[in-house]
Amino acid sequence: MIIDEERKLVFSEQTNLLEQAAYKYELQEREEPNLYRNLFEYDSIPKISFNHRNVPINMPKEIWITDTTFRDGQQSTSPFTTTQIVDLYKLLNKLGGPRGIIRQSEFFVYSPKDRRAVEECLALGLDFPEITTWIRASDKDFELVREIGIKETGILVSCSDYHIYKKMGLTRKSALEKYLGIVKNALDHGIKPRCHFEDITRADFYGFVLPFAEELVSLGEKAGVPIKIRACDTMGYGVSFPGTALPRSVQGIIYGLQHYAGVSSEMLEWHGHNDFYKSVSNASTAWLYGCSGVNCSLLGIGERTGNCPLEAMVIEYCSLRGTSDGMNLPVITEIANYFEREIGYEIPARTPFVGRNFNVTRAGIHADGLLKDEEIYNIFNTAKLLNRPASVAVDMHSGLAGIAHWMNSYFSLSPEESIGKQHPSIAKMKEIIDAQYSDGRTTVMGDDELVNILSDIDFELYEKLSHIHIHKNTGN
Numbered sequence: 001m002i003i004d005e006e007r008k009l010v011f012s013e014q015t016n017l018l019e020q021a022a023y024k025y026e027l028q029e030r031e032e033p034n035l036y037r038n039l040f041e042y043d044s045i046p047k048i049s050f051n052h053r054n055v056p057i058n059m060p061k062e063i064w065i066t067d068t069t070f071r072d073g074q075q076s077t078s079p080f081t082t083t084q085i086v087d088l089y090k091l092l093n094k095l096g097g098p099r100g101i102i103r104q105s106e107f108f109v110y111s112p113k114d115r116r117a118v119e120e121c122l123a124l125g126l127d128f129p130e131i132t133t134w135i136r137a138s139d140k141d142f143e144l145v146r147e148i149g150i151k152e153t154g155i156l157v158s159c160s161d162y163h164i165y166k167k168m169g170l171t172r173k174s175a176l177e178k179y180l181g182i183v184k185n186a187l188d189h190g191i192k193p194r195c196h197f198e199d200i201t202r203a204d205f206y207g208f209v210l211p212f213a214e215e216l217v218s219l220g221e222k223a224g225v226p227i228k229i230r231a232c233d234t235m236g237y238g239v240s241f242p243g244t245a246l247p248r249s250v251q252g253i254i255y256g257l258q259h260y261a262g263v264s265s266e267m268l269e270w271h272g273h274n275d276f277y278k279s280v281s282n283a284s285t286a287w288l289y290g291c292s293g294v295n296c297s298l299l300g301i302g303e304r305t306g307n308c309p310l311e312a313m314v315i316e317y318c319s320l321r322g323t324s325d326g327m328n329l330p331v332i333t334e335i336a337n338y339f340e341r342e343i344g345y346e347i348p349a350r351t352p353f354v355g356r357n358f359n360v361t362r363a364g365i366h367a368d369g370l371l372k373d374e375e376i377y378n379i380f381n382t383a384k385l386l387n388r389p390a391s392v393a394v395d396m397h398s399g400l401a402g403i404a405h406w407m408n409s410y411f412s413l414s415p416e417e418s419i420g421k422q423h424p425s426i427a428k429m430k431e432i433i434d435a436q437y438s439d440g441r442t443t444v445m446g447d448d449e450l451v452n453i454l455s456d457i458d459f460e461l462y463e464k465l466s467h468i469h470i471h472k473n474t475g476n
Helices: 082-096 112-123 139-148 161-167 172-188 205-223 250-259 279-288 310-321 331-343 364-372 382-386 399-410 424-438 447-457 459-474
Strands: 002-004 009-012 017-020 064-067 102-107 130-136 152-156 192-197 228-233 268-272 293-296
Touching: 064 310, 082 102, 082 112, 082 331, 102 112, 112 130, 112 139, 130 139, 139 172, 152 172, 161 172, 172 192, 172 205, 192 205, 205 250, 228 250, 250 268, 250 279, 268 279, 279 293, 279 310, 293 310, 310 331, 399 424, 399 447, 424 447, 447 459
Parallel strands: 064 102, 064 293, 102 130, 130 152, 152 192, 192 228, 228 268, 268 293
Antiparallel strands: 002 009, 009 017
């Protein structure tokens, strides 16, 4: 950039326009905390305010995903065993592909079990995801990281007055001094600090967030080590509607950190929770407006309503980039199966991409569409991309088409081998199924039940289809 010092103008090589030089913001100390009571009244639903200011989309050249399954994720589930952590870490590597789209994964280091998991994952020698840790802003926590030899650690630096005044009993100035001290300590010991700006969507952006970010940028420049900032939407208050005002505006936060504090895209990361069902859209918005990293957890596990689901952002990446960039998408299904089989975690059946029923239909009219052309009622080729064929759950609403689609899917029939809904055995099966629901049944028909019904009414067809199924699945 070329700067006209006299007029305080900057000629941007990106926009090819003269722009006002970025303002510098000073810390605004105050005796009482700013709790934004006009937005967060507590006894009412938080309000979304608009100032009608829009900032430009600024998609970074590179975007990536980071993982917090073993840190924030573990805070909401039964603790993983060391073996489970290692297995999931290897699956993250497999999913992220050779380019490491899943760039980092953060671990706890407080217990012997956590440290053993870190050591075993480090021993695998995998390039991605890079193993990082998370600590509170204290010297004691820092010593733990230094002993293990981790290159980067997250440091909790709460930035809203809710935390500074009400939780920690500090002032903005004393909090800033405390945080800068631990960051300097990390730099002195050769550790890259990643500063977690906790509760940023309730923080005084101009009075604390920007002055703190500017101090970190300056500190990093002096040390020759850029300091990463993770913008943490701790309570899920972030919104991405055009023209929304700070402190809740996702795009406003990202733009401000870049434009005013000079934080580069690769040093910015978004961490959002799902309290208001906005974690995925907010993470995508952070990408679009200049943030290279979005922090997620597998299946969205985490505090309260959870984090942004990692698998969702894998799909968002493909949507925004038009390519998977080497990510191994069927591993998403492997991960879901591992959680249910090895960890005993029950995934809600309708969860996108990983739930048992995410691409299952019960409606007869939808089943009829699937029977004619799967693309009519399936979001994409889930069999090819996720190793999850579209299927039909058979119940009182499925109709002839639903039963026919189940049969074709269950026995792995090709289009040439498929059974149409006009087949007489389909009608006979429907009579038996309808009779069960007339008698008061309320549950979905299981595969074994349907196979037994087919075997009873048309053993010859059952044997023929079973032979096809066995041949395709065993090669014999």
